[in-house]
Amino acid sequence: MYDEDDLSLLDVEVELASPLDQMEALTDESELPQVDPEEMLPLLEHPEPQQRMLAARAFCDIEDARAIPHLIRLLNDTCPLVRVSAAYGIGRNPSLDAVEPLIEQLSRDLNGYVRKGVVWALGNCRDRQSLAPLADALRTDIPAVRLWAASALAQMAGVGYDVVVGAIPPLIEALVQDSVAAVRSNSAWAIGQLCKELPSNVVYATAIDALIQAFAEDKDLGVREDAKSAILGVGDPRGLQLIETLEQEGWF
Incomplete structure (x- = not known):
């Protein structure tokens, strides 16, 4: 039953x-x-x-x-x-x-x-029609579905620039606000994947800022490590410098 x-x-x-x-x-x-x-x-x-x-x-x-x-x-x-x-x-x-x-x-x-x-x-x-329902699932569904919605949004990387730009805001929202650490971790990873497809513009900078914030402030060590890995994977100079500075200061 x-x-x-x-x-x-x-x-x-x-x-x-x-x-x-x-x-x-x-x-x-x-x-x-x-x-x-x-x-x-x-x-x-x-x-x-x-x-x-x-x-x-x-x-x-x-x-x-x-x-x-x-x-x-x-x-x-x-x-x-x-x-x-x-x-x-x-x-x-x-x-x-x-x-x-x-x-x-x-x-x-x-x-x-x-x-x-x-x-x-x-x-x-990997279709642009999937962007809106996946973003909605990331915002509103149960934790296990939100977790996989974050990973699925990372698959939008090869669909098109506009779709990548559309996927970033819900992922940032989940990275900053979701109550479940695993969802925040997957969101950090997904943001890192999408940032690799973005030029250095305001959307890219906002995404990197969110990763830096998660690395510096998230209460969960796993989320901080995944945000760090995402920054390292993108190779953003500002993010790399901040990671080095925080680690030298014994932030953790």
Whole structure:
């Protein structure tokens, strides 16, 4: 019996490991090459939910464009285990055709695990339509979904300059205000990834300021370290100088 309103089912402390962390492996790694897509494709339409789930999970390991229409349809499945498997399957087989169905499912699915899979898939699809729903998820959803929304926004780096600029403000807001340290850490990492795509302008400077503030002021050591890593990854001279100064002064 599934209680889809029980959002406490998601444990934030284990969400950083992998987007597939709550799903047991379909097979041992040594057996993965033996999974035959020709056998799995028909099972995506099987009347039994268990078979549909196993088939959808197979396409978390198999890349095959033929599965995409079936996986999109399974986003509406009555079984949440099928829906979450379909979302991760689309994440492994990203398609622009899946973006609108994913966005729609994100807005209406009551199951936190499903929404977490959906935001991961949206990030992998790398489409500008995903910016607004991912930003909204980062601001308003439960912690585990917010965590993956931050990571998904980092995937906007290659979509376009305007999309990168649009992704920075919600990430800064999360870095400064989110109550969960893991979400702040992921936001710091995502900002660092996006800053690499920005010229030295006011948006870039504002993002670096937020990273510097997190490095100097956040109460969580992990967040401070991730903000530092983001600054080092960008190679911003002002940020690097401040890190050196603070460390010489024994700030920590």
